[in-house]
Amino acid sequence: MQYAIALSLLLVVPTILQFVYSLALRHIATRRNRHSKTTRPSSPVKDKFFGFDFIYNIIFAKCEDNYLASTCKLFAQFGSTYSVKSCVWQTIFTCDSRNIKEILATSFNDFELPKMRLNAISTLLGTGIFSVNGASWSHARALLRPCFAKRDKQAMTAILENHFQSFLRHVPQSGTEVDLQPLYFALTMDFATEFLTSKSSGMLDETKAHGKEWQFFEDYTTCSEEVIKKMCLGPLQIFRFNRRAEQAKKRVFNYIDDFIDEALQGADPDESPQHNVLTTLAAVTSDRKVLRDQMLHLLVASRDTTASVLCNLFFMLAKEPAMYETLRRDVLAVCGDAPPSPEQLKEMEYLRWCVQESLRLHPVIPTNAREATRDTTLPVGGGRDGSEPLLVKKGTLIIYNVFAMHKDEAVFGADAEKFKPERWAGLRPGWGYLPFNGGPRICLGQQIALLEAHYLVARMVQTFQTMTSRESRDWEELFALATTCKYGVKVKMTWA
Numbered sequence: 001m002q003y004a005i006a007l008s009l010l011l012v013v014p015t016i017l018q019f020v021y022s023l024a025l026r027h028i029a030t031r032r033n034r035h036s037k038t039t040r041p042s043s044p045v046k047d048k049f050f051g052f053d054f055i056y057n058i059i060f061a062k063c064e065d066n067y068l069a070s071t072c073k074l075f076a077q078f079g080s081t082y083s084v085k086s087c088v089w090q091t092i093f094t095c096d097s098r099n100i101k102e103i104l105a106t107s108f109n110d111f112e113l114p115k116m117r118l119n120a121i122s123t124l125l126g127t128g129i130f131s132v133n134g135a136s137w138s139h140a141r142a143l144l145r146p147c148f149a150k151r152d153k154q155a156m157t158a159i160l161e162n163h164f165q166s167f168l169r170h171v172p173q174s175g176t177e178v179d180l181q182p183l184y185f186a187l188t189m190d191f192a193t194e195f196l197t198s199k200s201s202g203m204l205d206e207t208k209a210h211g212k213e214w215q216f217f218e219d220y221t222t223c224s225e226e227v228i229k230k231m232c233l234g235p236l237q238i239f240r241f242n243r244r245a246e247q248a249k250k251r252v253f254n255y256i257d258d259f260i261d262e263a264l265q266g267a268d269p270d271e272s273p274q275h276n277v278l279t280t281l282a283a284v285t286s287d288r289k290v291l292r293d294q295m296l297h298l299l300v301a302s303r304d305t306t307a308s309v310l311c312n313l314f315f316m317l318a319k320e321p322a323m324y325e326t327l328r329r330d331v332l333a334v335c336g337d338a339p340p341s342p343e344q345l346k347e348m349e350y351l352r353w354c355v356q357e358s359l360r361l362h363p364v365i366p367t368n369a370r371e372a373t374r375d376t377t378l379p380v381g382g383g384r385d386g387s388e389p390l391l392v393k394k395g396t397l398i399i400y401n402v403f404a405m406h407k408d409e410a411v412f413g414a415d416a417e418k419f420k421p422e423r424w425a426g427l428r429p430g431w432g433y434l435p436f437n438g439g440p441r442i443c444l445g446q447q448i449a450l451l452e453a454h455y456l457v458a459r460m461v462q463t464f465q466t467m468t469s470r471e472s473r474d475w476e477e478l479f480a481l482a483t484t485c486k487y488g489v490k491v492k493m494t495w496a
Contacts, residue, residue, distance in 0.1 A: 081381030095404035097431040099378045105439035111370035120230035124223040128297025153342040166204035180489040185307040192302035197263040197278040216255040219248035224480035304482035313358035318469035328461040353421035359435035366403035464493040
């Protein structure tokens with residue numbers, strides 16, 4: 001027993017000392033630069049040195065059920081850029097598009113993914129393209145970019161149609177209530193696996209058992225939610241251990257390893273390498289961990305993005321029958337009840353507005369973060385009124401909030417809180433609208449995700465004449481790595 005206690009102290013004490021030492025260094029740096037430009041409103045912290053009250057609140061305080069809405073209240077109270085700080089640490093929060101553009105594009109090299117985020121993701125989901133910086137990220141992006149460019153859109157819609165038909169077999173013909181959310185995630189999983197590896201997971205194939213696939217879905221969700229909880233703890237995440245998440249991680253890794261083995265064994269040697277992401281990666285690395293981690297990151301990103309868009313959009317449309325009918329007329333006017341071509345999808349203006357509005361009101365990645373790699377500045381947020389440049393010291397964490405930025409009434413109107421597809425008529429919000437990030441790290445699969453979403457939305461409204469919500473509550477987020485509906489998408493539909 002004494003040995004165990006001594007060993008625990010040897011492991012924990014150096015970490016605490018390192019943390020305190022880093023706080024002391026920041027305190028010294030802050031004193032040296034106390035006359036520099038600083039952010040205006042600051043969130044109150046009673047302990048001005050270490051900020052232990054802030055740490056206590058992170059660990060013990062009960063989080064608000066609707067976290068994203070609470071962040072908008074803080075911006076309304078403290079301004080579009082504010083800081084939470086003590087003498088030894090500082091975190092800047094911003095929803096100002098000028099600052100976000102500076103972080104993601106103009107001064108891209110002054111910022112990187114925060115170490116705390118990388119640790120949280122890597123611990124549970126491996127070290128893939130979404131958890132690396134610098135040369136490792138540049139190499140991975142250069143390798144993957146050709147796999148997402150110049151894909152045959154007609155062939156992609158043919159694959160989508162095949163999986164959509166499987167999806168329809170799980171929708172009751174009687175018009176009874178159905179939760180679309182798990183079906184959308186299964187549908188996009190089937191497409192993503194076929195797109196990335198030429199081998200579909202077949203979650204919607206009724207002729208096969210899918211215990212492993214649904215277990216993977218549940219385990220990945222567990223890991224994703226745990227990643228967010230670790231991120232919220234910041235440097236204290238090292239003290240959090242979730243046995244359930246660790247067990248889920250092992251099953252996730254085993255599933256991906258097995259899936260990669262099967263896909264590589266069945267790969268077509270005559271297929272273009274650029275049309276199979278898995279074989280492209282396998283050709284440049286024999287390290288199975290690297291291959292597994294990269295494929296896991298790409299798979300869940302490909303699946304989660306489109307599934308979340310579909311869930312969030314139809315959650316809202318099911319509560320707005322007039323909008324659903326307008327969308328249906330828009331689609332039928334272009335292609336009737338026949339599956340639309342990629343060119344016909346471009347003609348469906350109201351459909352495009354609906355998807356844009358869903359991504360605005362409920363962005364799939366609502367918040368993100370960067371860490372300053374050197375002393376730098378942001379365009380606004382400093383001075384008494386927040387209109388002057390803001391000094392950002394090396395190591396400062398910056399949380400940028402796309403969810404709040406998308407509610408900017410100066411850009412989207414006084415009714416920015418409402419779901420209103422018509423607002424996109426002639427609207428050009430620029431950097432005020434970032435559903436797929438921006439700058440050099442903009443989403444590689446943006447165009448593919450939009451094609452997938454547009455096609456499936458069109459097919460849904462062609463197939464179902466009406467859709468009625470069976471959920472009395474308003475939309476609320478299930479806050480994981482990708483944000484979707486906390487209560488699912490429970491609807492009743494009438495077949496056309």
